[in-house]
Amino acid sequence: MRYDLQVIASWIKPGSRVLDLGCGEGELLLYLKKEKAVKGTGIESSEAKVEKCFEKGLQVLQGDITEEVRDYPDNTFDYVILSQTLQQVLKPDMLIKELLRVGKKIIVSFPNFSYWSIRLQILFFGYAPKNQQLPYEWYNTPNIRIITIKDFRRFVRETGCRVLKEVDINTHSHDLQGKIVSFLPNLRATYGIFLVGRRNEKS
Amino acid sequence: MSEYIEHDRAGISVGIVEKKFYTFAAPPDELVLESGARLSPITVAYETMGALNDDKSNVVLIAHALSGDSHVAGYYSENDPKPGWWDIMVGPGKGIDTDKYFVICTNVLGGCMGTTGPCSLNPATARPYGLDFPVVTIGDMVKVQKALLDHLGIIKLLAVIGGSIGGMQVIEWAISYPEMVASAIMLATTTRHSALAIAFNEIGRQAIMSDPNFNKGDYYNGPKPDLGLALARMVGHVTYLSDDAMRSKFGRRLQDRESLSFDFDANFQVESYLRYQGSKFVQRFDANSFLYITKAADYFDVRRQHGNDSEVEAFAGVKAKVLVISFTSDWLYPTYQSRGMVKAMKKNGLDVSFCEIEAKCGHDAFLLPNERQSTLINRFLKRVYEEESDAL
Numbered sequence: 001m002r003y004d005l006q007v008i009a010s011w012i013k014p015g016s017r018v019l020d021l022g023c024g025e026g027e028l029l030l031y032l033k034k035e036k037a038v039k040g041t042g043i044e045s046s047e048a049k050v051e052k053c054f055e056k057g058l059q060v061l062q063g064d065i066t067e068e069v070r071d072y073p074d075n076t077f078d079y080v081i082l083s084q085t086l087q088q089v090l091k092p093d094m095l096i097k098e099l100l101r102v103g104k105k106i107i108v109s110f111p112n113f114s115y116w117s118i119r120l121q122i123l124f125f126g127y128a129p130k131n132q133q134l135p136y137e138w139y140n141t142p143n144i145r146i147i148t149i150k151d152f153r154r155f156v157r158e159t160g161c162r163v164l165k166e167v168d169i170n171t172h173s174h175d176l177q178g179k180i181v182s183f184l185p186n187l188r189a190t191y192g193i194f195l196v197g198r199r200n201e202k203s
Numbered sequence: 204m205s206e207y208i209e210h211d212r213a214g215i216s217v218g219i220v221e222k223k224f225y226t227f228a229a230p231p232d233e234l235v236l237e238s239g240a241r242l243s244p245i246t247v248a249y250e251t252m253g254a255l256n257d258d259k260s261n262v263v264l265i266a267h268a269l270s271g272d273s274h275v276a277g278y279y280s281e282n283d284p285k286p287g288w289w290d291i292m293v294g295p296g297k298g299i300d301t302d303k304y305f306v307i308c309t310n311v312l313g314g315c316m317g318t319t320g321p322c323s324l325n326p327a328t329a330r331p332y333g334l335d336f337p338v339v340t341i342g343d344m345v346k347v348q349k350a351l352l353d354h355l356g357i358i359k360l361l362a363v364i365g366g367s368i369g370g371m372q373v374i375e376w377a378i379s380y381p382e383m384v385a386s387a388i389m390l391a392t393t394t395r396h397s398a399l400a401i402a403f404n405e406i407g408r409q410a411i412m413s414d415p416n417f418n419k420g421d422y423y424n425g426p427k428p429d430l431g432l433a434l435a436r437m438v439g440h441v442t443y444l445s446d447d448a449m450r451s452k453f454g455r456r457l458q459d460r461e462s463l464s465f466d467f468d469a470n471f472q473v474e475s476y477l478r479y480q481g482s483k484f485v486q487r488f489d490a491n492s493f494l495y496i497t498k499a500a501d502y503f504d505v506r507r508q509h510g511n512d513s514e515v516e517a518f519a520g521v522k523a524k525v526l527v528i529s530f531t532s533d534w535l536y537p538t539y540q541s542r543g544m545v546k547a548m549k550k551n552g553l554d555v556s557f558c559e560i561e562a563k564c565g566h567d568a569f570l571l572p573n574e575r576q577s578t579l580i581n582r583f584l585k586r587v588y589e590e591e592s593d594a595l
Contacts, residue, residue, distance in 0.1 A: 047575070050558050054579050057586040059524075061545065061557045071549040 001031055003171045003178035007193050008081060008107050011165060012036055016078035019043070019103060021065040022085040026053035033058065041077075043068045066095055072102040079105050084191075086110045087143040093159065100161060100198055109193040112168070114148035116187050133190055149185055149192040156196055165195035212572065216286060217252045217294040217301045220277035222317060224248055227350050234346065237508075240337035244326070247351050248273045248317025249309040252293065253301035255357075260591060262357050263299060263584070264348065265289070265308040266365030266372035269439070269496050270488060272316035275308035276301075291572045298577035299584065304361065311372075312347045313339045313495035321491035322423065332491075334420035339495060341368070341503045345375045349383075359383055361591065362584055363523075366390035366569035367536070368500045374544070377523045378509050386587040387523040388580060390569040391533050393540040394514060394547075395504040400535055403442050404497040407435030411490045420491050432490040433481030440480050445532035445565030449473060514547040524554040524590075526583045528576060530568040531561050556583065 001009070005028045012018060014036045020029050023042030026049075032038040042060040044050050053060040061068055065085070080103030082095075087110050089095050099106045111133045118129040128138040136143065149168055156163050168185035171178025181189040226246040228234040233243035250273045255262065265275050267288065276293035278286055292298045293306055310318035313336070321336040328335070352360070363376045363384055370392020377387040393400070414431030416422055444452075453473040457463075460470065469475040510517030525548055529541035538559050548555040560575050562568035569576065 047558060047561060051575055051578055054556070054558075054582040054586075057582065057589070059554055059556050061549075061555070062559055063542070063557070071546045073550060073552070076552065 019077045019080045026056045026058045030056045077103040081107045087145045105197045113146045164197045167193045217277040237340040245319045252306040255305040261304045263304045264363045266369035268367035268369045273310040298580040311344045315489035315492040322489045331423040341371045362386040364388040377521045381522040384523040388526045393536040401501045410434035429485040436481045436484040437477040442535045443567040448564045515550045527557045529559045533566040535566040
């Protein structure tokens with residue numbers, strides 16, 4: 001399993017109720033179901049990926065994440081996972097607020113746009129950055145939000161939530177291995193992974 | 204649903220099946236219908252496939268739509284030219300795998316393929332009921348299926364599966380017998396007809412009732428209202444297709460001619476196709492059954508019948524795991540209706556899965572070969588079967 005997903009999985013308590021937004025082919029949900037006996041639900045927009053989830057025996061709903069989360073009553077889930085999707089969301093602030101309504105805690109991960117090589121690309125070449133994690137051109141990228149680790153910390157603070165855990169990692173997308181970056185993560189980490197709770201939530 | 208009965212492309216079949224009958228509700232134990240009317244006796248036609256396992260935990264009930272019957276798959280004899288209506292889905296190794304599951308399919312109450320309906324003999328008059336047959340509902344159809352299962356000693360259903368009006372019966376099952384239904388698969392269906400769907404049904408019914416041979420439904424000893432029924436079928440058939448499907452299937456192509464005839468013969472392929480569909484349908488279907496079954500579908504409304512006008516409340520008691528499938532080009536029961544019921548189920552914390560399958564062929568897509576639909580159903584059933592076995 002991808003390294004960032006391994007980190008996320010390590011935070012989930014056994015037997016929890018988990019909602020995985022943009023669950024893809026259900027890799028994380030299958031792991032959580034088998035290893036942690038979670039009651040998992042996936043939401044995925046691609047019909048072909050939904051079929052892959054069915055093949056894994058998962059409960060999944062095809063649809064748009066912003067639309068689908070609205071239907072759940074408060075506190076339906078112990079964890080809501082938004083893995084590498086925040087940078088593609090049109091209204092991230094609204095979505096995060098909604099996620100913290102349906103889930104007691106949320107896990108958010110995103111590519112860090114202030115990674116040093118991205119900074120250097122803009123500084124020296126003057127082009128919008130492109131690399132293994134962000135392989136798109138400016139005109140066809142689904143990543144419409146430029147987020148850095150520092151941005152996200154400030155965002156959480158300003159929205160009155162709490163960061164319960166933060167792990168910044170250096171990896172390549174789909175890489176099975178990576179390492180945790182503790183020193184200067186905003187510069188040296190390719191991904192930020194956050195466990196966020198409401199103001200009074202204990203970690 | 205249409206005349207698509209297709210042979211399995213790989214030639215795999217469940218083999219020879221037999222139509223069986225069970226009669227109940229003999230006086231004085233009449234079945235009290237939702238309308239308050241009493242019906243007695245009731246015969247239900249049914250077919251079974253596959254083997255019932257020792258703990259009777261592998262039972263799958265299939266509910267058919269408007270024009271289907273108990274003959275869901277397989278052949279009646281060695282020389283039977285046509286298999287059952289869902290032979291592509293039901294059989295060894297198929298979406299609904301008869302090597303694993305014991306499949307039951309009944310003909311609906313009000314139908315004309317063996318179960319008591321308007322063409323059955325009314326014991327009070329010794330003549331066919333005709334319009335003296337009481338108006339039945341989807342709930343009444345399900346009650347009759349339940350009576351058969353009681354008779355067969357089946358107390359738990361691994362799954363109830365159906366599309367269109369069959370899907371309505373699935374919804375009714377999940378709501379009315381929550382303890383009995385482990386899972387419910389609802390295909391191309393709705394919790395209540397839109398005005399559009401009621402409108403097309405009403406056109407069909409008016410076509411039948413205005414046929415000169417209709418004779419207030421009492422036509423069994425004379426000429427039948429074939430023209431009206433064929434017209435009803437033609438209208439229905441159009442609603443089961445889609446603009447896309449009709450464009451690619453017919454376009455404006457002419458039938459057996461080079462140029463227009465400047466009269467009212469069928470010039471276009473689509474005209475000739477609809478006439479053919481209509482004329483084939485009247486050979487096997489009773490016009491009164493068309494009236495009763497479409498009426499039952501129009502009356503179906505889970506909010507009114509089960510939810511004090513709330514869809515969320517209607518699903519409140521459901522315990523089944525649910526799979527809902529809709530099709531992109533289905534304009535009779537469009538995806539928004541499926542999403543609406545999924546939403547109500549989510550609000551109730553139900554274990555519900557949903558997929559909108561990209562398909563060009565309209566409402567009838569659920570009856571046609573579709574790898575994706577077969578896989579989704581197959582894997583959902585497998586999951587539920589495993590989870591149910593683990594829970595024991």
